[in-house]
Amino acid sequence: MTHPKPTATTAFPPHFLWGAATAPYQIEGAWNEDGKGESNWDWRAHHTSQVKGGATGDVAVDHYHRWTEDVSLMQQLGLNAYRFGIAWSRVQPHGTGAWNPKGLAFYDRLIDALLLAGITPLITLCHYDIPQALVERGGWINRDMTQWFADYAGAMARRYGDRVRWWATLNEPICIADGFVPAPDDPKDMAAVQHHLLLAHGRGVQAIHAADPALKVGLVTCLWPAHALLGAGPTAITAKAGERLQFAGASGERSGNFTPEDAVEAARQADVAINRAFLDPIYLGRYPTDILNAPVQRPIQEGDLATIGTRPDFMGINYYSRVVAAPLRKPDGAISWRWVGPAERGAPHTTMGWEIYPEGLREIILSVHRDYGAPEILITENGIAQEDQVDIHGRIQDTYRSEYLKSHLEQIGLALADGAQVRGYCAWSLLDNLEWDMGWGQRFGLIYVDYKTLNRTIKDSGRWYRDLIASQLKASHD
Numbered sequence: 104m105t106h107p108k109p110t111a112t113t114a115f116p117p118h119f120l121w122g123a124a125t126a127p128y129q130i131e132g133a134w135n136e137d138g139k140g141e142s143n144w145d146w147r148a149h150h151t152s153q154v155k156g157g158a159t160g161d162v163a164v165d166h167y168h169r170w171t172e173d174v175s176l177m178q179q180l181g182l183n184a185y186r187f188g189i190a191w192s193r194v195q196p197h198g199t200g201a202w203n204p205k206g207l208a209f210y211d212r213l214i215d216a217l218l219l220a221g222i223t224p225l226i227t228l229c230h231y232d233i234p235q236a237l238v239e240r241g242g243w244i245n246r247d248m249t250q251w252f253a254d255y256a257g258a259m260a261r262r263y264g265d266r267v268r269w270w271a272t273l274n275e276p277i278c279i280a281d282g283f284v285p286a287p288d289d290p291k292d293m294a295a296v297q298h299h300l301l302l303a304h305g306r307g308v309q310a311i312h313a314a315d316p317a318l319k320v321g322l323v324t325c326l327w328p329a330h331a332l333l334g335a336g337p338t339a340i341t342a343k344a345g346e347r348l349q350f351a352g353a354s355g356e357r358s359g360n361f362t363p364e365d366a367v368e369a370a371r372q373a374d375v376a377i378n379r380a381f382l383d384p385i386y387l388g389r390y391p392t393d394i395l396n397a398p399v400q401r402p403i404q405e406g407d408l409a410t411i412g413t414r415p416d417f418m419g420i421n422y423y424s425r426v427v428a429a430p431l432r433k434p435d436g437a438i439s440w441r442w443v444g445p446a447e448r449g450a451p452h453t454t455m456g457w458e459i460y461p462e463g464l465r466e467i468i469l470s471v472h473r474d475y476g477a478p479e480i481l482i483t484e485n486g487i488a489q490e491d492q493v494d495i496h497g498r499i500q501d502t503y504r505s506e507y508l509k510s511h512l513e514q515i516g517l518a519l520a521d522g523a524q525v526r527g528y529c530a531w532s533l534l535d536n537l538e539w540d541m542g543w544g545q546r547f548g549l550i551y552v553d554y555k556t557l558n559r560t561i562k563d564s565g566r567w568y569r570d571l572i573a574s575q576l577k578a579s580h581d
């Protein structure tokens with residue numbers, strides 16, 4: 104097996120951030136040490152059967168105790184950026200009220216060590232986890248949560264803003280809403296969760312800028328370009344949402360009970376639900392009409408959209424795949440959509456069941472660039488889970504991961520050439536880690552973690568990434 108050459112087709116701009124990402128619950132462990140409070144994810148792992156195999160983040164990959172080793176591994180990879188999250192429950196156990204000095208000091212130490220190693224820290228304030236005490240007060244259903252979050256965001260910016268320039272408010276609000284436990288029975292509560300997440304983001308941006316207007320604040324969303332499925336089987340044609348149908352004979356031709364126009368409408372709806380439901384309010388200060396016309400209304404109060412529409416300094420994009428949508432017919436005859444997974448289409452995919460589709464990264468970057476006023480963009484996550492094997496020499500020959508990263512970086516190169524303002528790239532993930540409800544089965548790391556011994560080994564893909572970064576940084580200095 105040969106790895107792709109450590110070159111991308113493009114020379115990336117000088118000062119490009121070459122990073123890797125993690126999230127606190129997935130790596131830290133020490134779930135109740137040094138004054139940390141219980142988080143919603145601690146509670147979920149301990150009290151529900153939702154996490155596969157009964158896995159928990161109690162120890163996770165023990166980053167809380169092994170962080171010096173992890174920073175040194177980042178140096179070995181030559182990273183000049185590291186995206187990590189603060190566990191709110193570690194710094195403020197109940198989400199309001201008293202702060203935990205030991206928790207605050209942990210992130211001080213980490214930040215200082217990163218800076219000493221020449222690694223730019225990028226902080227995410229809520230990567231799904233919140234203090235369980237706030238869930239007990241309604242969590243994201245409760246509008247007060249938006250203020251609690253903003254207070255926390257402002258406090259973190261005041262504490263670390265002298266050393267940390269890049270801040271993300273929330274990671275993937277769509278997933279925070281979907282993973283909310285207990286899942287609200289009442290659809291009105293879900294609409295409230297969705298709205299409050301965006302409002303919390305907007306208030307968070309304002310609170311961080313109030314601490315220091317020079318800080319760069321953004322939201323991290325997982326964006327999936329939405330394509331329409333036209334026909335059946337592996338060779339079925341897909342069309343981009345909104346694309347005019349130009350296939351010979353396609354228009355008006357029926358597939359089952361649906362026309363190609365129905366399929367394109369399904370993709371448009373998927374695009375709204377997954378991407379534009381977040382991008383439109385943030386950049387345009389308004390919800391898409393599909394959301395405004397939905398049967399269940401979001402609890403929007405006067406001024407909310409102006410707050411949500413506070414222009415962020417960057418957009419964080421997590422990119423893994425595209426969504427291929429097929430039409431469904433609702434009882435009233437209207438079209439809705441369903442996600443047609445790659446297994447069903449015979450398309451290449453990862454162990455997460457996500458299609459490998461690098462072109463979608465350029466497409467989504469360009470759509471953000473074009474439709475929302477050329478914002479600065481950080482690719483905050485991108486990576487592949489596969490069943491890595493350790494060979495008899497202790498090596499992990501994960502060519503598929505290098506290929507995956509290379510093909511996606513090439514798409515970023517093309518987007519840069521098209522004028523998009525991409526400032527950095529973080530591979531997901533630095534380390535193999537706990538994949539939320541999927542437990543321990545999904546290895547995404549550039550670094551292999553033996554979950555029994557917690558020993559770390561840089562995979563071949565990590566070396567490949569190291570060489571790529573080195574050649575890019577050298578080129579930008581020459």
Ligand code: FCB
Pocket residue numbers: 126129274275278325421484531538539547
């Ligand atoms: C993203 C999450 C991240 C990780 C990857 C695989 O949606 O932000 O924590 O689980 O998926």
